[in-house]
Amino acid sequence: MAAKAGESEKDGAKFVEFIDVEKMYGSFHAVRHLNLDIRRGEFLTFLGPSGSGKTTTLNMLAGFERPSEGMIRLNGRPVERMPPYERNIGMVFQNYALFPHMSVADNVAFPLSVRNVPKSEIGPRVVRALEMVKLDQFKDRKPTQLSGGQQQRVALARALVYEPTLVLMDEPLGALDKKLREHMQIELKQLHEMLGVTVVYVTHDQSEALTMSDRVAIFETGVIAQIGTPDKLYNEPATAFVASFIGENNALDGTVERVNGAECAVVLPDGLKVIARPVGAVSPGAPVQLAIRPEQIKLAAEMRDDDNRVSATVDGCIYHGDHQRLLARLANGQILTLKIRPEASMANGAPVDLAWSVGDCRAFPAGAATTNKH
Known part of the structure; x- marks a missing residue:
């Protein structure tokens, strides 16, 4: 078995485990011998250039891709063959993926509706989710009436409304301008600290990774080149690639x-x-x-x-x-x-x-x- 990528320095049980995970697309090796533990409640970022394997790894955790080999455990249960809707995972994408014909409130309520949550519970939970992202006053608007940053907050509220155990974010701030992106980084980090939910975040922006993360896993050609706290990666890079990619x-x-x-x-x-x-x-x-x-x-x-x-x-x-x-x-x-x-x-x-x-x-x-x- 390959050596494990760096353990978290935070206390707590293993919440997500990748065990000897491989992903092949024909002859292309997208992910190689991945062994990684993610602690409950941490904010872990997958960072790397395009084609390095970070998004493929996230998609395998979400259930959108199936590993070619190996096992993925979520809270102790193997999930590599479990469909996405059974994993209790929230997803936030770069393109927001909001329904344009629905109001903000209806967009946020949608995950509850498809899970057959009683109508008497949906309203209060939607309000709480919108209050978390400071958008409760916009609940009756359509997504097209909101700014890019507000739409991303709606997408975040929709991902959190059914109280998932894990939230995955794939380049969620990539479409925002620099100033708004930096503001949203702070808001996302504060929200994570308030809720204590486990977050796995994908980005190619190293400044974003350093700002928000408890730990960062740097991907290079399908493997993790190094994993650790932002200051550890910056001050003690393990390879020339890490030294050049961070800072x-x-x-x-x-x-x-x-x-x-x-x-x-x-x-x-x-x-x-x-x-x-x-x-x-x-x-x-x-x-x-x-x-x-x-x-x-x-x-x-x-x-x-x-x-x-x-x-x-x-x-x-x-x-x-x-x-x-x-x-x-x-x-x-x-x-x-x-x-x-x-x-x-x-x-x-x-x-x-x-x-x-x-x-x-x-x-x-x-x-x-x-x-x-x-």
């Missing part, structure tokens, strides 16, 4: 000169030598990719004796309000991005000395295969 990252190619315990010396193409923390199987003579976050690179005035030091040339400065992004070109032509004060003045072509801590620079094996890991 901003400077990637430099080099060759290992020597390895000394928790440090390795790496030679860049122009002969410049830097010291880094090796992550994974790193050995002398092997190609590696260095990863350094923009905020971890400092200017000369902030240098320490034990820092890596490089000389570069200013290649551009981009204003971002609370900071500027400085583009600095190394002698080998590679460009580093760092963040500097908004009032700093750096002319194009000017020389600049940069530094970064050894502990903030990671060396990953170049082209290493991804595996499910903690």
Whole structure:
């Protein structure tokens, strides 16, 4: 049996279990040897690029797809052959999927009606659901009379009205503009904390995943490259792919000169030598990719004796309000991005000395295969 993807750091029983799950579409391996536990009440996000397997995994949990191999358990019961309507799962989609001819209240009531809930109970439960998403005053309107954000709230109320044990969300904020999307992220997280329901969320937006999640599972080519809390993934990426996919990252190619315990010396193409923390199987003579976050690179005035030091040339400065992004070109032509004060003045072509801590620079094996890991 393959090693399990990272356990949640929260207390609580396993609520969802994927056990050696595989999904094939003909000869295409969409999901490979997936072993994953989801804790009751947590907000877990599946994050990854298109085609990485995150939506396929969500659809198998929902019952829209059946695993080619393996088992899925929900609250201890195998569900991989159970139809979706028997799983007591709420779904929220990017396109809202509201009935345009029905009122907001009727849209929210629909899941109760098809479950033959007594009419005397439907009205009060619809009101409570709409109050949760702050839309009770719009209950008589049609979906087309609402904004995109309001329609998404209706879809959320409809998913919650029958009190499901699990809510699945597939890119639910993807159709909203940036400001509204950020506002809805906060509202969804607050709602999750208030209700305590288990949420599995799919997105390709890494900022969204970091903002909302208790844990994030990063998918790459059908497997989980790494799973953990947002700060763990950002500060301790397990692979070069994770380092590049979560947050901003400077990637430099080099060759290992020597390895000394928790440090390795790496030679860049122009002969410049830097010291880094090796992550994974790193050995002398092997190609590696260095990863350094923009905020971890400092200017000369902030240098320490034990820092890596490089000389570069200013290649551009981009204003971002609370900071500027400085583009600095190394002698080998590679460009580093760092963040500097908004009032700093750096002319194009000017020389600049940069530094970064050894502990903030990671060396990953170049082209290493991804595996499910903690």
